[in-house]
Amino acid sequence: NAGVMQNPRHLVRRRGQEARLRCSPMKGHSHVYWYRQLPEEGLKFMVYLQKENIIDESGMPKERFSAEFPKEGPSILRIQQVVRGDSAAYFCASSPSVPANIQYFGAGTRLSVL
């Protein structure tokens, strides 16, 4: 049973380009969460999705960031017109629909904006 799969592991973009980060949840998990981790800081919640629905996007910046979890395929976190401040590690987690709902994390995508 594969864990949460994220790709790419490392992504380099120039200022103004777009970044697409992908996340495939664990088998049987229907809840996906995205978190951002800046150097020397804690994980910050960004968005929580179920299939075809955004449940909570209270941590998403209002501009340039969007997320989706289509009926088929992985969840995508999209950052348009990246800036240097977007450089961070982006982690995806997934959880099942059972009590406790433990969130299991992927290895993350490290985005570097030049």
Added chain:
Amino acid sequence: GQNIDQPTEMTATEGAIVQINCTYQTSGFNGLFWYQQHAGEAPTFLSYNVLDGLEEKGRFSSFLSRSKGYSYLLLKELQMKDSASYLCAVRDNPGTASKLTFGTGTRLQVTL
């Protein structure tokens, strides 16, 4: 607002016991989680408490006091591989499937 506090760094000796504390002030409470994170890697789930008391799992135990807004993670028989950051997180929404709010993590260094 949400506030989760844990010490920034701790050092302990191989074979010893270490306790990492976490205090929280959140608008709601629906579970407290501990994760381990090695540098450059994914956070790995360690423990979950939703009721007061101690949960034991091998060398790791976690305690919760909801009235005090307090938890600790206890690591016994420390090994060098336990050197990592330990993240305390609270789920503050009533729904069981909801976001986690994390502390900044405690970096533990295990020495010989």
